[in-house]
Amino acid sequence: KNICNDLGISERIIYLDGGNLPELLEGSLAVVTVNSTAGLQAIHHKKPLKVLGTAIYNSEELVNKGILDEFWNNYKKPNQQAYMRFKNYLMRKNQINGSFYDPEGINRLLQQIVKKLCN
Numbered sequence: 001k002n003i004c005n006d007l008g009i010s011e012r013i014i015y016l017d018g019g020n021l022p023e024l025l026e027g028s029l030a031v032v033t034v035n036s037t038a039g040l041q042a043i044h045h046k047k048p049l050k051v052l053g054t055a056i057y058n059s060e061e062l063v064n065k066g067i068l069d070e071f072w073n074n075y076k077k078p079n080q081q082a083y084m085r086f087k088n089y090l091m092r093k094n095q096i097n098g099s100f101y102d103p104e105g106i107n108r109l110l111q112q113i114v115k116k117l118c119n
Contacts, residue, residue, distance in 0.1 A: 030075050032068070039063070043083050048075035057086065 004010040031042035035053035042049045049063045050071045061082035064075050098109020
């Protein structure tokens with residue numbers, strides 16, 4: 001907050017530590033992130049995205065690769081076909097379907113872990 005005040009940009013910056021991300025994305029024009037699952041959600045919600053750090057989804061088809069100063073006036077939405085290919089790849093090779101937050105999701109998660117370990 002102090003840095004934003006010092007730079008004179010505090011009226012343009014919102015820092016959030018929580019909240020309903022899909023709802024926030026619905027009201028946004030574009031998203032800038034360092035490296036976060038918020039970036040994946042932005043792509044899912046078809047929002048233009050600029051990644052400042054290193055991210056598994058930081059590809060030309062999914063995010064804006066130019067410099068940040070240019071992003072604000074010249075951004076593009078993620079390629080949805082590329083996103084579906086990427087998402088399907090992650091679901092097949094990288095992710096396990098489940099949840100830590102409800103009993104049904106935990107059960108599904110445990111079944112998938114056992115299946116992966118035994119195959």
